[in-house]
Amino acid sequence: MPKKERKRLQVVISDEQDALLTRTAYELxxxxxxxxxxxxxxxxxxKIAKELxxxxxxxxxxAILEADTIHDEG
Known part of the structure; x- marks a missing residue:
């Protein structure tokens, strides 16, 4: 069976966001x-797409995204 083709996306995240991501992966x-x-x-x-x-x-x-933007700029 052929492998699913996936797109790669690179994003910049803060140390705090990386810690949240790591903790969530560990908990799951x-x-x-x-x-x-x-x-x-x-x-x-x-999950976000479904909720929307x-x-x-x-x-x-x-509001969450705006708060992140303000936090990133500060």
């Missing part, structure tokens, strides 16, 4: 299966 992992940080990112993308499709408040996400 089990003795039978380790979860990678990439898998956590893919899960987050799917179900009518989640765009303003909530925009």
């Amino acid at each position: 992992s089990s003795p039978e299966r380790l979860i990678s940080k990439s898998e956590v990112v893919r899960l987050a993308i799917e 499709g179900e009518g989640a408040q765009l303003e909530d996400y925009r």
Whole structure:
């Protein structure tokens, strides 16, 4: 069976965001299966898209992103 073609995306994240990503991957992992940080990112993308499709408040996400932008610039 051919391998799924995947796109690569490189993003810059803060040390705090990397720590959150690492902690989340660790918490989702089990003795039978380790979860990678990439898998956590893919899960987050799917979860956000699903929530937006179900009518989640765009303003909530925009506020989070705006807070990150202000934090990054500060």
